[in-house]
Every structure is written in C-alpha cells, then in structure tokens.
Amino acid sequence: MAATLTANAPARPRKLLASRRTRVGILYALPVVVYLLVLFVYPILSTLFLSLKNTDGSLTLHWYVDALTGINLSVLLTTVRISAETALFSLVFGFVLANAISRLKPLWAGVAMLIVVVPHFISALVRTYGWIILLGDKGLVNDTLAKLWVPGAPFQLLYNEIGVVIGTTSVMLPYTVLLLYSVMRGVDRRLLAAAASMGAGRVTIFRRVYLPLVAPGLASAGLLSFILSLGYYITPALMGGPDQTMIASLINQQVMKQNQWNGAAAEGVVLLLLTFAGLLLVKVVTSFGASRKKRSAS
Amino acid sequence: MMELRRTLTGRIALTAIATVILLFLALPIVVILVTSFSNNAFAAFPPDSWTLGWYKALFADGSKWPAALSLSAFVAALSTVFSLIIGVTAATALTRSELPLRSAVYALVLGPLLIPQIVTALGLFLLFEPASMLGSPIAIALGHTVLASPIAVLILVATLRGIDERLEDAAASMGAGRLTIARRITFPLAAPGMIAAAIFSFITSFDEFYISQFLSSVDTVTLPVQIYNSLTFDIDPSVTAISAILIAFAILALALVALVRWLGSGRQDSLLSVENTAGIAAPGGEAV
Numbered sequence: 401m402a403a404t405l406t407a408n409a410p411a412r413p414r415k416l417l418a419s420r421r422t423r424v425g426i427l428y429a430l431p432v433v434v435y436l437l438v439l440f441v442y443p444i445l446s447t448l449f450l451s452l453k454n455t456d457g458s459l460t461l462h463w464y465v466d467a468l469t470g471i472n473l474s475v476l477l478t479t480v481r482i483s484a485e486t487a488l489f490s491l492v493f494g495f496v497l498a499n500a501i502s503r504l505k506p507l508w509a510g511v512a513m514l515i516v517v518v519p520h521f522i523s524a525l526v527r528t529y530g531w532i533i534l535l536g537d538k539g540l541v542n543d544t545l546a547k548l549w550v551p552g553a554p555f556q557l558l559y560n561e562i563g564v565v566i567g568t569t570s571v572m573l574p575y576t577v578l579l580l581y582s583v584m585r586g587v588d589r590r591l592l593a594a595a596a597s598m599g600a601g602r603v604t605i606f607r608r609v610y611l612p613l614v615a616p617g618l619a620s621a622g623l624l625s626f627i628l629s630l631g632y633y634i635t636p637a638l639m640g641g642p643d644q645t646m647i648a649s650l651i652n653q654q655v656m657k658q659n660q661w662n663g664a665a666a667e668g669v670v671l672l673l674l675t676f677a678g679l680l681l682v683k684v685v686t687s688f689g690a691s692r693k694k695r696s697a698s
Numbered sequence: 699m700m701e702l703r704r705t706l707t708g709r710i711a712l713t714a715i716a717t718v719i720l721l722f723l724a725l726p727i728v729v730i731l732v733t734s735f736s737n738n739a740f741a742a743f744p745p746d747s748w749t750l751g752w753y754k755a756l757f758a759d760g761s762k763w764p765a766a767l768s769l770s771a772f773v774a775a776l777s778t779v780f781s782l783i784i785g786v787t788a789a790t791a792l793t794r795s796e797l798p799l800r801s802a803v804y805a806l807v808l809g810p811l812l813i814p815q816i817v818t819a820l821g822l823f824l825l826f827e828p829a830s831m832l833g834s835p836i837a838i839a840l841g842h843t844v845l846a847s848p849i850a851v852l853i854l855v856a857t858l859r860g861i862d863e864r865l866e867d868a869a870a871s872m873g874a875g876r877l878t879i880a881r882r883i884t885f886p887l888a889a890p891g892m893i894a895a896a897i898f899s900f901i902t903s904f905d906e907f908y909i910s911q912f913l914s915s916v917d918t919v920t921l922p923v924q925i926y927n928s929l930t931f932d933i934d935p936s937v938t939a940i941s942a943i944l945i946a947f948a949i950l951a952l953a954l955v956a957l958v959r960w961l962g963s964g965r966q967d968s969l970l971s972v973e974n975t976a977g978i979a980a981p982g983g984e985a986v
Contacts, residue, residue, distance in 0.1 A: 425795025432788035443821025500716035530726025631814025
C-alpha cells in the first residue's frame with residue numbers, strides 16, 4: 401500500500417510537469433521552425449515547382465532535359481570532377497596534418513590548430529584573392545620556382561584547373577582537418593599499444609588497426625568535403641578558365657544574365673539531389689562505422 | 699599508454715610535410731596583409747617599398763568602399779539580432795524542454811549549413827523578387843539570418859548544455875520565479891556563449907556572398923559583392939587593403955570569442971562546489 405502510494409504520488413505532478421514542459425518547448429521552438437519554414441523550406445519547394453513548370457504553366461521535365469544534356473551536362477561533370485579532386489586533396493593533406501597535430505606537444509598543437517582555424521573564419525573570397533596574388537606569372541610561387549632554376553618555370557598556375565583545385569582545396573582544408581582531428585582523437589590508443597605488444601610492426605599497426613578504426617571517419621569527412629565543394633562558385637569563377645565553370649556559376653549566369661529562372665531552378669534541384677545523395681552516403685558510412693566500433697569494443 | 703617508437707628521419711619528414719601544409723593555409727592570408735602595404739600592388743613579393751596609399755584610397759572621395767562597408771555592417775547587425783532571438787528561443791526549446799519531433803527540428807536547423815548556399819540564395823531570390831524586395835537591406839538581412847541563425851542555435855545549445863541545470867533547480871527550490879532564474883542564473887552563465895553566437899552570426903552575415911549577390915541591386919552592394927566585382931570587372935588595387943581589413947577583423951573577432959570564453963570559464967565552477975562533469979557538448983554533437 402505504502403509502496404504504491406509513493407510510486408503513484410509523483411507520477412501525476414510529473415506528468416503535468418511534462419506536458420507543461422512540452423508546451424513551453426513547442427512555444428520556444430516556434431520562431432526557428434516558422435522562420436526556416438518560410439525563408440528556407442518554402443523557397444526551396446518553390447524552386448522545385450518552378451523547375452517543373454512550363455512557360456504556359458503546365459508540368460514539364462524539359463528543364464531537366466536541358467540541365468542534363470549538352471554544355472550543361474559537361475558543366476555538371478566538371479563540377480563533380482573538381483569536387484572529387486578537392487575532396488581527395490583535402491582528405492590526403494588533412495589526414496597528414498591532423499595526424500601530425502594529434503602527435504604534437506600541446507603547445508605546438510595549439511599553434512598549428514590556430515593556423516588551421518583562423519583561415520576557416522576568413523572569407524573564401526579573400527583567401528582566393530590571396531592565391532591569385534601568389535600564383536600569378538610574377539607571383540611568389542613562380543618567382544621562387546624560377547629562382548630555384550626549376551625547368552619550365554614560370555608555370556601557368558592561374559585560369560586553369562591547377563589554379564582552381566589549389567584554391568578550392570585551400571578553402572576546404574581547414575574544415576576537413578577539423579573533422580579528421582576529431583576522428584583521430586576518438587581512436588582508442590590502447591588498441592595500437594595492444595597490437596604493438598603482440599609484436600606488430602608500425603606498418604602493420606597502421607594498416608590493420610589504425611586505418612580500419614579511422615576509415616569510416618575518413619570516408620564521411622571526404623564525402624562531406626565533396627558535398628560542400630559542389631556548390632563552390634567564387635574560387636572557380638575567379639581562378640579558373642571557361643573549362644572550369646561549375647554548376648553554381650551556371651545557375652548564377654542563368655538568373656543574372658539570361659533571366660532563365662526555370663533552367664536555373666532545375667540546375668539548383670540537380671545540385672540539391674547530388675547533395676542529398678552524398679548526405680545519405682554519409683549517414684550509411686556513419687552507422688556502419690558505429691556498428692564496427694561497437695564490435696571492436698566488445 | 700604506449701607511444702609508438704618513431705625514427706628520427708620519419709619525425710623530420712612528418713614535421714616538414716605538416717609545415718608545408720600549414721604554409722599552404724597561411725600563405726594566401728599573409729600575402730594579402732603584406733601586399734596591402736606594398737607600393738606596387740601587383741608585382742614583387744616581398745615588396746621593394748612600403749605605403750599606406752591603398753588604405754587612404756579606400757576612403758577617398760568617390761570611393762565605393764565606405765558605402766559597401768556600412769551596408770554590410772548594417773545588414774550584419776540586423777542579422778545578428780534576428781539570429782540571437784531565434785538562437786536563444788530555439789536553444790531553450792532544445793535543451794530545457796520536452797520537444798516532440800526534436801530530431802526533425804535539428805534536421806531543419808542543420809539544413810541551411812549543409813545545402814549548397816547557391817540553392818538557398820536562388821530560393822530566396824524567387825521569394826523576394828515577386829515582392830519587389832530586391833536591393834532591400836532588410837531582405838538581405840532576412841536571407842543572411844537563414845545561414846547565421848543555425849550557427850547561433852548550435853553555439854547556444856552547446857552553451858545551455860554546459861550550464862548545470864541543478865543551479866536553476868536550486869534557485870527554483872528557493873522560491874525564485876522563472877524570470878528571476880533566467881535573469882539571475884541562466885543569463886549570466888550563458889553570456890559568453892551568447893556573445894560568441896553574436897560574433898559568429900555577425901561574421902557569417904558580413905562575409906556572405908551568394909545571397910547578397912542574388913538579392914542586391916545596383917545601389918545596394920555589400921562588401922563581399924563589391925570585392926568580387928572589383929576582382930572580375932574593374933581592377934582596383936585598394937581591394938587588397940579592404941581584404942586586409944577583413945582579415946584583421948576576423949582575427950579580432952576570434953580573439954574576442956577566445957577572451958570571452960576564457961573570462962566566462964571560471965564562473966560556473968565558483969558557483970558549483972561539486973565537480974561539473976557535464977562539459978560542453980560539441981556543437982551539433984547530437985545530430986547527423
């Protein structure tokens with residue numbers, strides 16, 4: 401009797417309290433939800449509708465046919481190619497740098513992290529401009545190469561794909577390093593020590609223990625870098641030539657110069673779908689990594 | 699913990715490669731800072747002679763930069779206010795209440811950070827064009843808030859998670875009303891996080907390019923759009939000086955965030971005798 405009393409007594413107020421807390425939660429969540437529904441979700445849905453609408457108002461897929469044929473298709477392929485190159489270089493450089501930072505003494509690791517984090521908060525436009533100054537015919541890079549008697553210097557490093565990929569990689573790299581650093585901090589170092597104690601060499605430990613542990617994190621960092629590169633516009637437009645036109649530039653041109661909103665909307669939806677496909681892959685990789693971690697821990 | 703044995707050459711090689719990558723990150727920034735004081739803006743690095751001419755040219759008569767700078771500052775200030783209002787309410791809902799569909803709200807908040815900004819910008823263009831609001835600073839600020847408010851929400855969620863709810867419960871048990879608790883307990887503890895959220899919202903709006911470009915008109919050109927135009931159309935060497943100012947501004951803002959965090963870090967510990975194990979959750983740690 402006494403037991404049921406004590407068990408029941410707090411239940412009612414708690415339930416009341418819970419419903420009050422729910423009401424408060426909904427009330428406080430309203431501003432962000434309403435704001436983003438009106439100024440983010442609704443505009444994107446109207447972009448979707450516009451991309452399916454003919455000039456006379458009937459439904460059509462011909463904007464998508466336009467978006468996926470001829471010159472527009474090659475722009476799409478260029479976008480995927482440059483994003484893949486950017487993600488690959490960011491991943492390789494990011495891996496080396498994050499790995500080095502995670503082994504440094506705290507003071508030096510702090511300094512190195514500062515050099516990574518500060519550029520992340522400086523506008524991509526400004527950093528791109530810095531590269532334009534550096535990579536010109538008489539810029540610091542070519543100047544140094546010429547002084548070192550490197551054959552062929554000065555090289556053409558601007559207005560081609562080399563320039564674009566240098567620029568986009570440098571814009572993306574801080575983000576990739578931050579992602580990878582948190583992945584590496586999550587590795588249980590005792591597993592490496594255990595492998596070493598059982599006689600595994602450094603290469604074996606790296607290949608058989610470390611790499612499998614960080615692989616899901618690496619894959620999702622690479623995918624995220626790829627996704628975020630897809631929408632780049634400033635760097636390819638300023639550092640590339642006509643062959644480096646990316647889909648964002650195309651959208652911009654169609655809206656600003658050709659007044660072709662339906663076409664731009666279709667391009668936008670294609671970009672959106674590519675992004676969603678990438679995010680879905682990230683999700684798959686992350687849950688795969690989580691299940692593997694659980695197995696290795698047990 | 700056993701550290702793996704490494705050879706000396708391996709260590710030197712690793713340090714060298716890491717240094718090169720760090721240079722890769724730092725060089726474009728350093729080169730702008732140095733070139734902005736150089737007498738010849740387009741050649742020779744390091745410069746032969748120094749000048750403050752580009753900075754003076756920024757504020758000379760007929761220069762487009764002061765207008766762009768003040769427009770960007772105005773838009774960023776508005777956007778910061780909107781983002782803080784949205785951020786504080788949303789973070790309260792996400793950390794201090796039972797919220798149905800919590801993960802859906804999280805997904806909605808993360809959406810603008812993951813979806814290509816050009817798509818968001820295009821959508822906003824299609825929204826504001828029929829309302830003939832193109833060129834309106836308010837429209838640009840509303841658009842920037844779409845990108846800045848999620849950042850404010852994530853920072854404030856982390857901040858509120860880091861505040862021990864027992865302090866609020868203790869105040870309530872002693873008869874403090876909800877407003878008093880918010881004013882006397884939660885707000886002072888959350889102040890560093892709110893300042894950080896404000897600074898990051900401001901930077902996000904101040905540096906934003908895509909939305910500004912789609913929503914701007916001939917008369918309302920924000921600073922990033924003006925820089926982009928100078929780099930594509932009319933070569934104006936004072937763009938180096940304005941870029942250097944932007945860099946200095948970003949570094950200053952980050953230093954301010956670090957300072958506020960450092961000043962605020964001791965506060966809660968002095969209030970709590972028990973060791974606070976809650977820690978500060980990583981922004982967005984719960985999501986994706």
